[in-house]
Amino acid sequence: MQKFKPVITDQLFLLPPSIEDFIPQGHLARVVNDIVETIDVSAIEKKYSLLGQKSYHPHLLLKLLFYGYSTGVRSGRKIAMACQQDTAYMYLACMYRPDFRTINDFRKDNLSFVHDCFSHIVQICKQLGMAKAGSLILDGTKLRANASGSQSKNKEQYEQWLEKVENDITDMLSEAERNDEAEDKLYGNDRGDELPKELHSKQRLKEKIKAALEKIKDDKQRINLTDNDAKYIMGKTGIDTNYNCQAAITEDGIIVGAYTSNNPSDRSETIRSIEVAEQTSKEKYDTIIADSGYASYGHFETLHNCNKNIYMPDQAMLTEKEDEQKNPYHRNNFIYDSTKNIFKCPEQQELTYKRTSNDNKRKQFVDVYECKECPACDKRSLCTKGKYRNLNVEKREWLRKEIREQLQSIKGQIIYKKRMLIESVFGVLKHNLKYLDLNLRGIEKTTAEWQLICIGYNIKRIHKLKLS
Incomplete structure (x- = not known):
């Protein structure tokens, strides 16, 4: 009697199987298939002609891309190869085998449609009881740009580079003239008057440098030659040419706002990030949670006027708390x-309003309060170095204090801890799925790529909900 089951690689099926038979009912590919079938692709269909060979349906290519981004695969070549080897891709591709160029061209030609897909999937999440209105959590992460940091230069460096390139072009043209007698050797069977490839490259480089110089507005500004939108931004691994990828999530971890920015600081993205999330989700969020990198008096005032509950510590909150405990x-x-x-000082002396002045350092108006009793106070040396103790109070100081008190309450501490939820989102994207850099260039294209990454994450959240 045989110990093992027979191994017959050329065994035929009695009846032809369906590719569905190889995909379990709870598989991620089935979720991708169901979601993409609900997307209106009529805008893409209009681009195709009835003439020539039949094209792959936009739904089919979207399924391949969304499944790829959900599983950390964004290479067109890898997706095309998977359509021949991976049953999940075979199922989504209906056993077709699209070429990698077809996949890449479809993605490149329809980047503007990605935002519509992202918004549509957020709406699906809402229909499933996810992405509920309430709290909105903001944060940003840095992803490397598809450009070398060595190509980022300021105006002076570009001018020096341009001068060198122009000298190289002049030398190459002079050398070509001197070598006219050897043109048969240099040019083979060509006419003999074609420019060398090296000269073409230098001329293209010259044009790119000139274009970069035109975009530089001041002498200190640095622009990357390969990707003019990429900027030197400090990330966790150091300073590099990065994009600041912004995300806004709900309490259940659904990304409802996503775009890329080249601003090094998150502070300039606070209001925009909230607006993008509310436009995408078609919801209003009454509670905003973010770290101190998003805080400013202006943002506090804007959000307060919009009746938002603000759980966002200001920059000085932690350091001032330590200082006020040490210094009475x-x-x-x-x-x-x-x-x-x-104001009353710790010695119960009064500081009265004196004037309103412009604080040039902080670029804001402050009310100045002064105590006239300091010369007679025996604690004066501990309190001030001047003759009188002054307090410069920003006109919106009351709002900052209100937010601090709210954060320091037990309820506030519980709510603010929710900020860590977005760190797990970035952990999945960067650590598990290995999204550490961006392949496309320019703000618009990198925003579409970042939204594709976030689409993949949201689909995985929907899949997890269906399994539970």
Whole structure:
């Protein structure tokens, strides 16, 4: 009697199987298939002609891309190869085998459609009871641009480079003239008047340098020659040519806002990130949670006027808390009396309003309060180095204090801990799926690529919900 089951690689099926038979009911590919079938692709269909060979349906190519981004595969070549080897891709491709160029060209030609797909999938999440209105959590992560940091230069460096390239072109033209007698050897069977490939390359480089110089607005500004939108931005691994990839998520981990920016600081993206999320999800969020990198007086005021609950510590909150505990005469230990518009110092002396001045360092107007009793106070040396103790109070200081008190409450601490939810999102994308860089160039294209990555993540969240 045989011990093992027979191994027959050329065994035929009695009845032809369906590719569906090889895909389990709870498989991610089935979720991708169901989601993409609900997307209206009529705008893409209009681009195709009835003439010539029949094209692959946009739904089919979208399924391949979305499944690829859900599993960390974004290479057109790898997706094309998987259509021949991986049953999940075979199922989504209906056993067709699209060429990698077809996949890449479809992605390149329809980047503007990606945002519509992203918004549509967010709406599907809402229909499934996910992406609920309430809290919106903001954060950004840095992904490497598809451009070398050595190509980022300022105006002076570009001018020096341009001068060198122009000298190289002049030398190459002079050498070509001197070698006229050897043109048969140099040019073979060609006419003999074609420019060398090296000269073509130099001339293209010259044009690119000139174009970069035109975009430089001041002498210190640096522009990358390969990707003019990419900027030197500090990331966790150091400074590099990066994009600042912004994301806004709901409490259940659905990404409802996604775009790329070349601003090094998150602070300039606070309001835009909220607006993008609300436009995409068609929801209004009453609670905004973010780290101190998003905080500013201006943002506090804007969000307060929009009736948002703000859980966003200001930059100085942690350091000032330590200082006020160590120093009894720290400005935060001065108590404000709104009925009299005065401050009281720890020695119970009054600081009265003196004037409003422009703080050039902070670029904002401040109210100046001054204590006239300092010369007679025996604690003066501990409190101030000047004759009188002054307090410069920003006009929106009350709002910052209100937010601090809210954050320091037990309820506020519980709510602010939700900020860590977005770190797990970035952990999945960067650590598990290995999205550490961007392949496309330019703000518009990298935004589409980042949204494709986020589409993949949201589809995985839908899949997880269906399994549970």
